[in-house]
Amino acid sequence: MSEPSAAAGPPVYSVSQVLAGLKGLLQDRVGRLWVSGEVSNLRVPASGHAYFTLKDDAGQLRAVLFRGAARRLAFDPEDGLEVLAYGELTVYESRGDLQLIVQQLEPRGRGALQLAFEQLRGRLEGEGLFDAERKQELPAWPRVVGVVTSSGAAALRDVVHVVERRFPAQPLLLASSRVQGAGAEDELAAALEALDAQPDVEVILLVRGGGSLEDLQPFNTERLARAIAACATPVVSGVGHEVDVTIADLAADLRAATPSAAAAAALPDRERVAIRLDRDARRLVTAGRRAIERMRNRADAGAESLRLQAPRERLAARRGQLVAAGRALRREIQALLAARAAGMAASAGRLETLSPLGVVARGYAIVERAVDGAIVRRAGDVAVGDGLRVRLAEGELDARVEAAREASPSGSRRS
Amino acid sequence: MADPVEGSGAAAASLPFEDALEKLESLVERLEDGELPLEEALAAFEEGVRLTRNCAEQLERAERRIEELVGEGGEWLRRPADLDEEDED
Numbered sequence A: 001m002s003e004p005s006a007a008a009g010p011p012v013y014s015v016s017q018v019l020a021g022l023k024g025l026l027q028d029r030v031g032r033l034w035v036s037g038e039v040s041n042l043r044v045p046a047s048g049h050a051y052f053t054l055k056d057d058a059g060q061l062r063a064v065l066f067r068g069a070a071r072r073l074a075f076d077p078e079d080g081l082e083v084l085a086y087g088e089l090t091v092y093e094s095r096g097d098l099q100l101i102v103q104q105l106e107p108r109g110r111g112a113l114q115l116a117f118e119q120l121r122g123r124l125e126g127e128g129l130f131d132a133e134r135k136q137e138l139p140a141w142p143r144v145v146g147v148v149t150s151s152g153a154a155a156l157r158d159v160v161h162v163v164e165r166r167f168p169a170q171p172l173l174l175a176s177s178r179v180q181g182a183g184a185e186d187e188l189a190a191a192l193e194a195l196d197a198q199p200d201v202e203v204i205l206l207v208r209g210g211g212s213l214e215d216l217q218p219f220n221t222e223r224l225a226r227a228i229a230a231c232a233t234p235v236v237s238g239v240g241h242e243v244d245v246t247i248a249d250l251a252a253d254l255r256a257a258t259p260s261a262a263a264a265a266a267l268p269d270r271e272r273v274a275i276r277l278d279r280d281a282r283r284l285v286t287a288g289r290r291a292i293e294r295m296r297n298r299a300d301a302g303a304e305s306l307r308l309q310a311p312r313e314r315l316a317a318r319r320g321q322l323v324a325a326g327r328a329l330r331r332e333i334q335a336l337l338a339a340r341a342a343g344m345a346a347s348a349g350r351l352e353t354l355s356p357l358g359v360v361a362r363g364y365a366i367v368e369r370a371v372d373g374a375i376v377r378r379a380g381d382v383a384v385g386d387g388l389r390v391r392l393a394e395g396e397l398d399a400r401v402e403a404a405r406e407a408s409p410s411g412s413r414r415s
Numbered sequence B: 001m002a003d004p005v006e007g008s009g010a011a012a013a014s015l016p017f018e019d020a021l022e023k024l025e026s027l028v029e030r031l032e033d034g035e036l037p038l039e040e041a042l043a044a045f046e047e048g049v050r051l052t053r054n055c056a057e058q059l060e061r062a063e064r065r066i067e068e069l070v071g072e073g074g075e076w077l078r079r080p081a082d083l084d085e086e087d088e089d
Helices: A015-029 A067-072 A112-127 A154-166 A184-197 A222-230 A247-251 A259-266 A270-301 A312-342 A345-354 A356-361 B009-014 B017-033 B038-060
Strands: A032-043 A050-055 A060-065 A082-092 A097-107 A144-149 A171-176 A201-208 A235-239 A254-256 A366-369 A387-391 A396-400 B065-072 B075-080
Touching: A015 A082, A032 A060, A060 A082, A067 A097, A097 A112, A112 A222, A112 A247, A144 A154, A144 A184, A144 A259, A154 A171, A154 A201, A154 A259, A171 A184, A184 A201, A184 A222, A184 B065, A201 A259, A222 A247, A235 A247, A235 A259, A254 A259, A270 B017, A270 B038, B017 B038
Parallel strands: A060 A097, A144 A171, A144 A201, A171 B065, A201 A235, A235 A254
Antiparallel strands: A032 A050, A032 A082, A050 A060, A082 A097, A366 A387, A387 A396, B065 B075
Protein backbone atom coordinates (compact mmCIF):
# COMPACT_ATOMS: atom_id res chain seq x y z
CA MET A 1 0.00 0.00 0.00
CA SER A 2 1.57 3.22 -1.05
CA GLU A 3 1.86 5.95 1.47
CA PRO A 4 -0.42 8.83 0.95
CA SER A 5 1.27 11.89 -0.26
CA ALA A 6 -0.21 15.29 -0.48
CA ALA A 7 1.49 15.94 -3.70
CA ALA A 8 -0.09 12.97 -5.49
CA GLY A 9 -3.59 14.34 -4.92
CA PRO A 10 -5.49 11.86 -2.69
CA PRO A 11 -8.71 13.36 -1.42
CA VAL A 12 -8.28 15.56 1.64
CA TYR A 13 -11.23 16.23 3.80
CA SER A 14 -11.90 18.85 6.38
CA VAL A 15 -12.88 17.82 9.84
CA SER A 16 -16.46 18.83 9.23
CA GLN A 17 -16.55 16.85 6.06
CA VAL A 18 -15.28 13.78 7.84
CA LEU A 19 -17.87 14.07 10.49
CA ALA A 20 -20.66 14.84 8.06
CA GLY A 21 -19.60 11.91 5.98
CA LEU A 22 -19.61 9.62 8.95
CA LYS A 23 -23.01 10.88 9.94
CA GLY A 24 -24.35 10.19 6.47
CA LEU A 25 -22.82 6.76 6.48
CA LEU A 26 -24.46 5.89 9.75
CA GLN A 27 -27.76 7.21 8.49
CA ASP A 28 -27.65 5.09 5.39
CA ARG A 29 -26.17 1.93 6.76
CA VAL A 30 -27.24 1.81 10.42
CA GLY A 31 -30.10 4.15 11.15
CA ARG A 32 -32.14 3.01 14.14
CA LEU A 33 -31.31 0.11 16.39
CA TRP A 34 -31.72 -1.41 19.83
CA VAL A 35 -28.79 -1.12 22.20
CA SER A 36 -28.52 -2.70 25.63
CA GLY A 37 -26.32 -1.35 28.36
CA GLU A 38 -26.11 0.20 31.78
CA VAL A 39 -27.05 3.79 32.44
CA SER A 40 -24.33 5.93 33.97
CA ASN A 41 -23.41 9.59 34.34
CA LEU A 42 -27.01 10.60 34.07
CA ARG A 43 -27.59 14.35 33.92
CA VAL A 44 -30.96 16.02 33.53
CA PRO A 45 -30.46 19.78 33.29
CA ALA A 46 -33.26 22.35 33.35
CA SER A 47 -33.99 21.76 29.67
CA GLY A 48 -35.50 18.43 30.61
CA HIS A 49 -33.32 16.48 28.17
CA ALA A 50 -31.59 13.49 29.76
CA TYR A 51 -27.90 13.02 28.93
CA PHE A 52 -26.24 9.78 29.93
CA THR A 53 -23.81 7.09 28.91
CA LEU A 54 -24.67 3.54 27.99
CA LYS A 55 -21.88 1.23 28.90
CA ASP A 56 -20.87 -2.36 29.12
CA ASP A 57 -17.64 -4.07 30.15
CA ALA A 58 -15.64 -2.97 27.16
CA GLY A 59 -16.95 0.37 26.05
CA GLN A 60 -19.37 3.20 26.35
CA LEU A 61 -21.69 5.19 24.15
CA ARG A 62 -23.05 8.66 24.73
CA ALA A 63 -26.81 8.93 24.66
CA VAL A 64 -29.47 11.59 24.90
CA LEU A 65 -33.16 11.27 25.62
CA PHE A 66 -34.94 14.46 24.65
CA ARG A 67 -37.57 15.95 26.91
CA GLY A 68 -40.60 14.80 24.92
CA ALA A 69 -39.52 11.17 24.96
CA ALA A 70 -38.42 11.44 28.59
CA ARG A 71 -41.86 12.60 29.67
CA ARG A 72 -43.49 9.62 28.00
CA LEU A 73 -41.56 7.22 30.20
CA ALA A 74 -43.47 5.52 33.00
CA PHE A 75 -40.31 5.18 35.07
CA ASP A 76 -37.38 7.40 35.92
CA PRO A 77 -34.01 6.49 34.40
CA GLU A 78 -31.32 6.17 37.03
CA ASP A 79 -27.64 5.30 37.19
CA GLY A 80 -27.00 1.59 37.35
CA LEU A 81 -30.21 0.66 35.58
CA GLU A 82 -29.86 -1.99 32.89
CA VAL A 83 -31.85 -0.81 29.88
CA LEU A 84 -32.77 -1.45 26.31
CA ALA A 85 -32.55 1.77 24.30
CA TYR A 86 -34.01 2.24 20.86
CA GLY A 87 -32.79 5.15 18.83
CA GLU A 88 -30.77 6.64 16.03
CA LEU A 89 -26.99 6.31 15.97
CA THR A 90 -25.44 9.54 14.78
CA VAL A 91 -22.51 11.90 15.15
CA TYR A 92 -22.73 15.01 17.25
CA GLU A 93 -20.57 17.04 14.95
CA SER A 94 -19.60 20.06 17.00
CA ARG A 95 -17.96 17.76 19.51
CA GLY A 96 -17.09 14.91 17.28
CA ASP A 97 -18.95 12.47 19.48
CA LEU A 98 -20.74 9.33 18.55
CA GLN A 99 -24.22 9.57 20.02
CA LEU A 100 -27.38 7.56 20.33
CA ILE A 101 -30.51 9.68 20.15
CA VAL A 102 -32.86 7.58 22.22
CA GLN A 103 -36.54 7.48 21.35
CA GLN A 104 -37.61 4.60 23.55
CA LEU A 105 -36.21 3.23 26.77
CA GLU A 106 -37.15 0.08 28.61
CA PRO A 107 -35.75 -1.49 31.73
CA ARG A 108 -34.22 -4.92 31.27
CA GLY A 109 -35.42 -7.72 33.49
CA ARG A 110 -38.65 -6.00 34.54
CA GLY A 111 -41.46 -4.19 32.79
CA ALA A 112 -41.51 -0.41 32.70
CA LEU A 113 -44.71 -0.33 34.75
CA GLN A 114 -43.24 -2.65 37.34
CA LEU A 115 -40.19 -0.42 37.66
CA ALA A 116 -42.37 2.68 37.84
CA PHE A 117 -44.35 1.05 40.62
CA GLU A 118 -41.23 0.28 42.61
CA GLN A 119 -39.82 3.75 42.17
CA LEU A 120 -43.07 5.45 43.20
CA ARG A 121 -43.49 3.14 46.14
CA GLY A 122 -39.97 3.89 47.32
CA ARG A 123 -40.48 7.62 46.98
CA LEU A 124 -43.84 7.79 48.76
CA GLU A 125 -42.66 5.39 51.43
CA GLY A 126 -39.71 7.68 52.04
CA GLU A 127 -42.14 10.53 52.55
CA GLY A 128 -43.96 8.51 55.17
CA LEU A 129 -47.19 8.31 53.23
CA PHE A 130 -47.62 4.62 54.04
CA ASP A 131 -46.68 4.84 57.72
CA ALA A 132 -48.78 2.80 60.13
CA GLU A 133 -49.29 5.86 62.34
CA ARG A 134 -51.15 7.58 59.51
CA LYS A 135 -53.73 4.83 59.23
CA GLN A 136 -57.12 5.75 60.64
CA GLU A 137 -59.40 3.34 62.45
CA LEU A 138 -62.68 2.41 60.88
CA PRO A 139 -65.85 3.46 62.72
CA ALA A 140 -67.86 0.59 64.21
CA TRP A 141 -71.18 1.96 62.98
CA PRO A 142 -70.65 4.14 59.91
CA ARG A 143 -73.69 6.28 59.21
CA VAL A 144 -73.10 6.14 55.48
CA VAL A 145 -70.58 3.99 53.57
CA GLY A 146 -69.18 5.67 50.46
CA VAL A 147 -68.17 3.54 47.48
CA VAL A 148 -65.90 4.63 44.62
CA THR A 149 -66.00 2.28 41.68
CA SER A 150 -67.22 1.88 38.15
CA SER A 151 -71.01 1.65 38.04
CA GLY A 152 -72.23 -1.63 36.64
CA ALA A 153 -68.98 -3.33 37.53
CA ALA A 154 -68.65 -6.69 39.24
CA ALA A 155 -66.89 -4.98 42.14
CA LEU A 156 -69.99 -2.92 42.92
CA ARG A 157 -72.20 -6.01 42.72
CA ASP A 158 -69.90 -7.79 45.15
CA VAL A 159 -70.13 -4.92 47.60
CA VAL A 160 -73.92 -4.76 47.39
CA HIS A 161 -74.18 -8.52 48.00
CA VAL A 162 -72.06 -8.27 51.11
CA VAL A 163 -74.18 -5.38 52.38
CA GLU A 164 -77.33 -7.41 51.89
CA ARG A 165 -75.89 -10.30 53.83
CA ARG A 166 -74.42 -8.37 56.71
CA PHE A 167 -76.52 -5.23 57.12
CA PRO A 168 -79.11 -4.59 54.41
CA ALA A 169 -80.28 -1.31 55.85
CA GLN A 170 -76.78 0.20 55.78
CA PRO A 171 -76.93 3.38 53.71
CA LEU A 172 -74.51 3.40 50.76
CA LEU A 173 -73.48 6.40 48.70
CA LEU A 174 -71.91 5.63 45.34
CA ALA A 175 -69.58 7.87 43.35
CA SER A 176 -68.88 6.52 39.88
CA SER A 177 -65.56 6.72 38.12
CA ARG A 178 -63.66 4.99 35.35
CA VAL A 179 -61.32 2.49 36.91
CA GLN A 180 -58.86 2.06 34.04
CA GLY A 181 -57.52 3.99 31.11
CA ALA A 182 -55.56 7.19 30.84
CA GLY A 183 -56.69 9.88 33.23
CA ALA A 184 -58.88 7.54 35.28
CA GLU A 185 -56.88 8.49 38.35
CA ASP A 186 -58.22 12.04 38.11
CA GLU A 187 -61.79 10.78 38.11
CA LEU A 188 -61.07 8.43 40.99
CA ALA A 189 -59.52 11.24 43.01
CA ALA A 190 -62.47 13.53 42.28
CA ALA A 191 -64.97 10.86 43.35
CA LEU A 192 -62.99 10.27 46.54
CA GLU A 193 -62.90 13.98 47.33
CA ALA A 194 -66.63 14.34 46.68
CA LEU A 195 -67.45 11.54 49.13
CA ASP A 196 -65.00 12.86 51.69
CA ALA A 197 -66.83 16.18 51.63
CA GLN A 198 -70.15 14.56 52.60
CA PRO A 199 -70.32 14.86 56.40
CA ASP A 200 -72.28 11.66 57.02
CA VAL A 201 -69.98 9.44 54.97
CA GLU A 202 -67.79 7.85 57.62
CA VAL A 203 -65.88 5.27 55.63
CA ILE A 204 -65.09 5.00 51.91
CA LEU A 205 -64.55 1.84 49.89
CA LEU A 206 -62.24 2.13 46.88
CA VAL A 207 -62.77 -1.00 44.85
CA ARG A 208 -62.28 -2.55 41.43
CA GLY A 209 -62.01 -6.06 40.10
CA GLY A 210 -58.93 -7.88 38.88
CA GLY A 211 -56.95 -6.90 35.79
CA SER A 212 -53.51 -6.64 34.24
CA LEU A 213 -50.85 -4.27 35.45
CA GLU A 214 -51.89 -1.90 32.68
CA ASP A 215 -55.52 -2.09 33.77
CA LEU A 216 -54.62 -1.34 37.37
CA GLN A 217 -52.34 1.53 36.42
CA PRO A 218 -54.60 4.33 37.73
CA PHE A 219 -54.34 2.73 41.18
CA ASN A 220 -50.55 2.99 40.95
CA THR A 221 -50.42 6.72 40.38
CA GLU A 222 -49.10 9.43 42.63
CA ARG A 223 -52.26 11.46 42.02
CA LEU A 224 -54.55 8.86 43.55
CA ALA A 225 -52.12 8.01 46.35
CA ARG A 226 -52.01 11.65 47.48
CA ALA A 227 -55.79 11.95 47.22
CA ILE A 228 -56.17 8.94 49.50
CA ALA A 229 -53.62 10.30 51.95
CA ALA A 230 -55.41 13.65 52.04
CA CYS A 231 -58.79 12.03 52.65
CA ALA A 232 -60.10 12.81 56.12
CA THR A 233 -62.50 9.87 55.98
CA PRO A 234 -60.96 6.41 56.43
CA VAL A 235 -60.46 4.62 53.11
CA VAL A 236 -60.63 0.86 52.63
CA SER A 237 -59.12 -0.40 49.37
CA GLY A 238 -60.13 -3.60 47.63
CA VAL A 239 -58.40 -3.62 44.27
CA GLY A 240 -57.86 -6.56 41.98
CA HIS A 241 -57.21 -10.10 43.07
CA GLU A 242 -55.70 -11.23 46.32
CA VAL A 243 -52.14 -11.09 45.02
CA ASP A 244 -52.32 -7.60 43.51
CA VAL A 245 -50.95 -4.84 45.69
CA THR A 246 -51.24 -1.34 44.33
CA ILE A 247 -49.94 2.01 45.53
CA ALA A 248 -53.54 2.85 46.45
CA ASP A 249 -53.64 -0.23 48.68
CA LEU A 250 -50.50 0.93 50.46
CA ALA A 251 -51.88 4.44 50.96
CA ALA A 252 -55.30 3.31 52.18
CA ASP A 253 -56.16 3.10 55.87
CA LEU A 254 -57.01 -0.57 55.43
CA ARG A 255 -56.20 -2.85 52.55
CA ALA A 256 -58.64 -5.65 51.77
CA ALA A 257 -57.83 -8.47 49.38
CA THR A 258 -60.98 -8.04 47.28
CA PRO A 259 -63.99 -5.73 46.95
CA SER A 260 -66.10 -8.17 49.01
CA ALA A 261 -63.52 -8.22 51.77
CA ALA A 262 -63.46 -4.41 51.77
CA ALA A 263 -67.22 -4.26 52.25
CA ALA A 264 -67.12 -6.88 55.01
CA ALA A 265 -64.44 -4.93 56.84
CA ALA A 266 -66.47 -1.73 56.79
CA LEU A 267 -69.85 -3.09 57.85
CA PRO A 268 -71.12 -4.27 61.21
CA ASP A 269 -72.33 -7.86 61.16
CA ARG A 270 -76.05 -8.06 61.72
CA GLU A 271 -75.96 -11.56 63.20
CA ARG A 272 -73.45 -10.62 65.86
CA VAL A 273 -75.34 -7.46 66.67
CA ALA A 274 -78.62 -9.37 67.02
CA ILE A 275 -76.97 -11.73 69.49
CA ARG A 276 -75.67 -8.79 71.48
CA LEU A 277 -79.09 -7.11 71.47
CA ASP A 278 -80.75 -10.30 72.65
CA ARG A 279 -78.29 -10.57 75.52
CA ASP A 280 -79.00 -6.96 76.47
CA ALA A 281 -82.74 -7.62 76.44
CA ARG A 282 -82.32 -10.56 78.81
CA ARG A 283 -80.21 -8.52 81.19
CA LEU A 284 -82.75 -5.71 81.07
CA VAL A 285 -85.56 -8.02 81.98
CA THR A 286 -83.65 -9.79 84.74
CA ALA A 287 -82.54 -6.50 86.25
CA GLY A 288 -86.04 -5.08 86.07
CA ARG A 289 -87.51 -8.10 87.80
CA ARG A 290 -84.88 -8.00 90.52
CA ALA A 291 -85.56 -4.32 91.09
CA ILE A 292 -89.21 -4.98 91.74
CA GLU A 293 -88.51 -7.95 93.98
CA ARG A 294 -85.99 -5.96 95.94
CA MET A 295 -88.54 -3.23 96.40
CA ARG A 296 -91.09 -5.73 97.64
CA ASN A 297 -88.62 -7.26 100.04
CA ARG A 298 -87.69 -3.92 101.47
CA ALA A 299 -91.30 -2.89 101.85
CA ASP A 300 -92.09 -6.12 103.67
CA ALA A 301 -89.11 -5.72 105.98
CA GLY A 302 -90.31 -2.24 106.89
CA ALA A 303 -86.95 -0.76 105.97
CA GLU A 304 -88.46 2.31 104.37
CA SER A 305 -90.35 4.86 106.33
CA LEU A 306 -91.34 7.54 103.90
CA ARG A 307 -93.71 9.34 106.14
CA LEU A 308 -91.21 9.70 108.95
CA GLN A 309 -88.20 10.68 106.84
CA ALA A 310 -89.47 13.13 104.33
CA PRO A 311 -91.04 16.58 104.73
CA ARG A 312 -94.54 17.01 103.43
CA GLU A 313 -93.69 18.54 100.03
CA ARG A 314 -91.17 15.96 99.14
CA LEU A 315 -93.57 13.24 100.12
CA ALA A 316 -96.14 14.69 97.76
CA ALA A 317 -93.61 14.82 94.96
CA ARG A 318 -92.68 11.20 95.60
CA ARG A 319 -96.27 10.18 95.39
CA GLY A 320 -96.54 11.99 92.08
CA GLN A 321 -93.62 10.01 90.75
CA LEU A 322 -95.20 6.80 91.87
CA VAL A 323 -98.39 7.70 90.06
CA ALA A 324 -96.46 8.32 86.90
CA ALA A 325 -94.52 5.10 87.36
CA GLY A 326 -97.69 3.19 87.86
CA ARG A 327 -99.19 4.61 84.71
CA ALA A 328 -96.03 3.91 82.77
CA LEU A 329 -96.04 0.35 83.90
CA ARG A 330 -99.67 0.02 82.90
CA ARG A 331 -98.92 1.37 79.45
CA GLU A 332 -96.07 -1.04 79.20
CA ILE A 333 -98.24 -4.03 79.96
CA GLN A 334 -100.68 -2.91 77.32
CA ALA A 335 -97.96 -2.19 74.80
CA LEU A 336 -96.34 -5.56 75.26
CA LEU A 337 -99.62 -7.40 74.97
CA ALA A 338 -100.45 -5.41 71.85
CA ALA A 339 -97.01 -6.07 70.38
CA ARG A 340 -97.47 -9.78 70.83
CA ALA A 341 -100.77 -9.56 69.06
CA ALA A 342 -99.12 -7.58 66.25
CA GLY A 343 -96.76 -10.45 65.67
CA MET A 344 -93.45 -9.20 67.00
CA ALA A 345 -93.42 -12.49 68.74
CA ALA A 346 -89.75 -13.06 69.22
CA SER A 347 -88.70 -10.01 71.19
CA ALA A 348 -91.95 -9.01 72.80
CA GLY A 349 -92.95 -12.50 73.77
CA ARG A 350 -89.64 -13.21 75.33
CA LEU A 351 -89.80 -9.95 77.21
CA GLU A 352 -93.22 -10.70 78.49
CA THR A 353 -92.46 -14.11 79.89
CA LEU A 354 -89.38 -12.92 81.68
CA SER A 355 -90.40 -9.41 82.64
CA PRO A 356 -91.45 -7.99 85.97
CA LEU A 357 -94.84 -8.14 84.35
CA GLY A 358 -94.29 -11.85 84.33
CA VAL A 359 -94.03 -11.45 88.06
CA VAL A 360 -97.43 -9.87 87.90
CA ALA A 361 -98.69 -12.70 85.75
CA ARG A 362 -97.66 -15.16 88.44
CA GLY A 363 -100.35 -13.83 90.73
CA TYR A 364 -98.84 -10.79 92.31
CA ALA A 365 -100.70 -7.54 91.71
CA ILE A 366 -99.91 -3.86 91.70
CA VAL A 367 -102.09 -2.00 94.16
CA GLU A 368 -102.87 1.71 93.83
CA ARG A 369 -104.91 4.06 95.94
CA ALA A 370 -108.04 4.88 93.97
CA VAL A 371 -108.08 8.50 95.04
CA ASP A 372 -104.68 9.51 93.63
CA GLY A 373 -103.20 6.42 91.97
CA ALA A 374 -100.33 6.23 94.44
CA ILE A 375 -98.80 2.78 94.61
CA VAL A 376 -99.54 1.17 97.93
CA ARG A 377 -96.46 -0.33 99.49
CA ARG A 378 -97.28 -0.55 103.14
CA ALA A 379 -100.39 -1.12 105.11
CA GLY A 380 -99.84 2.27 106.68
CA ASP A 381 -100.36 3.96 103.27
CA VAL A 382 -104.09 3.32 103.46
CA ALA A 383 -106.89 3.60 105.93
CA VAL A 384 -109.86 1.34 106.44
CA GLY A 385 -112.53 2.22 103.88
CA ASP A 386 -110.07 3.59 101.26
CA GLY A 387 -110.79 2.65 97.69
CA LEU A 388 -108.10 0.66 95.92
CA ARG A 389 -107.39 -0.24 92.33
CA VAL A 390 -105.77 -3.62 91.95
CA ARG A 391 -103.97 -4.20 88.64
CA LEU A 392 -103.67 -7.80 87.66
CA ALA A 393 -101.86 -9.32 84.71
CA GLU A 394 -105.18 -9.18 82.95
CA GLY A 395 -107.76 -6.70 84.08
CA GLU A 396 -108.24 -4.64 87.21
CA LEU A 397 -110.28 -4.80 90.33
CA ASP A 398 -111.89 -2.06 92.36
CA ALA A 399 -111.53 -2.95 95.97
CA ARG A 400 -111.95 -1.37 99.40
CA VAL A 401 -109.79 -1.72 102.47
CA GLU A 402 -111.56 -3.76 105.14
CA ALA A 403 -108.63 -4.03 107.53
CA ALA A 404 -104.99 -3.09 107.51
CA ARG A 405 -102.21 -4.74 109.47
CA GLU A 406 -98.67 -3.35 109.61
CA ALA A 407 -95.79 -5.79 109.33
CA SER A 408 -94.23 -6.65 112.69
CA PRO A 409 -90.76 -5.09 113.42
CA SER A 410 -89.13 -8.49 112.93
CA GLY A 411 -90.10 -8.28 109.27
CA SER A 412 -92.23 -11.36 108.96
CA ARG A 413 -94.09 -11.56 105.71
CA ARG A 414 -97.78 -11.58 105.44
CA SER A 415 -98.77 -14.62 103.50
CA MET B 1 -77.88 8.95 94.82
CA ALA B 2 -78.06 7.54 91.33
CA ASP B 3 -78.34 9.92 88.39
CA PRO B 4 -81.88 10.47 87.19
CA VAL B 5 -82.72 8.23 84.30
CA GLU B 6 -82.85 10.44 81.24
CA GLY B 7 -84.50 10.21 77.89
CA SER B 8 -88.04 10.50 76.71
CA GLY B 9 -90.06 8.01 74.76
CA ALA B 10 -90.10 10.12 71.64
CA ALA B 11 -86.33 10.26 71.49
CA ALA B 12 -85.92 6.48 71.61
CA ALA B 13 -87.66 5.99 68.30
CA SER B 14 -85.38 8.22 66.27
CA LEU B 15 -81.93 7.44 67.66
CA PRO B 16 -79.33 6.09 65.31
CA PHE B 17 -78.65 2.43 65.91
CA GLU B 18 -75.29 2.83 67.58
CA ASP B 19 -76.56 5.44 70.01
CA ALA B 20 -79.66 3.43 70.88
CA LEU B 21 -77.59 0.34 71.61
CA GLU B 22 -75.16 2.27 73.77
CA LYS B 23 -77.98 3.92 75.68
CA LEU B 24 -79.68 0.59 76.23
CA GLU B 25 -76.52 -0.98 77.61
CA SER B 26 -75.74 1.85 80.00
CA LEU B 27 -79.35 1.78 81.15
CA VAL B 28 -79.17 -1.95 81.80
CA GLU B 29 -76.01 -1.44 83.82
CA ARG B 30 -77.68 1.17 85.96
CA LEU B 31 -80.62 -1.09 86.53
CA GLU B 32 -78.30 -3.94 87.46
CA ASP B 33 -76.49 -1.79 90.01
CA GLY B 34 -79.63 -2.01 92.11
CA GLU B 35 -79.46 1.53 93.43
CA LEU B 36 -82.49 2.92 91.64
CA PRO B 37 -85.66 3.56 93.55
CA LEU B 38 -88.77 1.79 92.28
CA GLU B 39 -90.20 4.47 90.08
CA GLU B 40 -86.90 5.18 88.37
CA ALA B 41 -86.30 1.49 87.91
CA LEU B 42 -89.66 1.16 86.23
CA ALA B 43 -89.00 4.15 84.00
CA ALA B 44 -85.61 2.70 83.11
CA PHE B 45 -87.17 -0.61 82.27
CA GLU B 46 -89.78 1.01 80.07
CA GLU B 47 -87.16 3.06 78.26
CA GLY B 48 -85.06 -0.07 77.86
CA VAL B 49 -87.91 -1.91 76.23
CA ARG B 50 -88.44 0.96 73.80
CA LEU B 51 -84.77 1.09 72.92
CA THR B 52 -84.64 -2.66 72.45
CA ARG B 53 -87.59 -2.53 70.13
CA ASN B 54 -86.06 0.36 68.20
CA CYS B 55 -82.83 -1.57 67.70
CA ALA B 56 -84.66 -4.76 66.76
CA GLU B 57 -86.69 -2.89 64.16
CA GLN B 58 -83.59 -1.36 62.63
CA LEU B 59 -81.91 -4.75 62.47
CA GLU B 60 -84.93 -6.27 60.81
CA ARG B 61 -85.01 -3.71 58.02
CA ALA B 62 -84.30 -5.40 54.76
CA GLU B 63 -84.79 -2.70 52.19
CA ARG B 64 -81.70 -1.27 50.53
CA ARG B 65 -80.71 2.33 51.04
CA ILE B 66 -78.37 3.04 48.15
CA GLU B 67 -77.87 6.48 46.68
CA GLU B 68 -75.53 7.91 44.11
CA LEU B 69 -73.60 11.16 44.03
CA VAL B 70 -74.19 12.89 40.74
CA GLY B 71 -72.37 15.99 39.60
CA GLU B 72 -74.72 18.65 38.30
CA GLY B 73 -74.00 22.27 37.62
CA GLY B 74 -70.82 22.26 39.67
CA GLU B 75 -72.51 20.61 42.67
CA TRP B 76 -72.83 17.10 43.96
CA LEU B 77 -76.40 15.90 44.42
CA ARG B 78 -77.74 12.66 45.86
CA ARG B 79 -80.05 10.51 43.79
CA PRO B 80 -81.48 7.06 44.38
CA ALA B 81 -79.07 4.67 42.68
CA ASP B 82 -80.13 2.78 39.63
CA LEU B 83 -78.14 -0.39 39.99
CA ASP B 84 -77.35 -1.80 36.60
CA GLU B 85 -77.33 -5.55 36.89
CA GLU B 86 -75.37 -6.05 33.69
CA ASP B 87 -71.75 -7.02 33.91
CA GLU B 88 -69.61 -4.42 32.20
CA ASP B 89 -66.25 -5.70 33.35
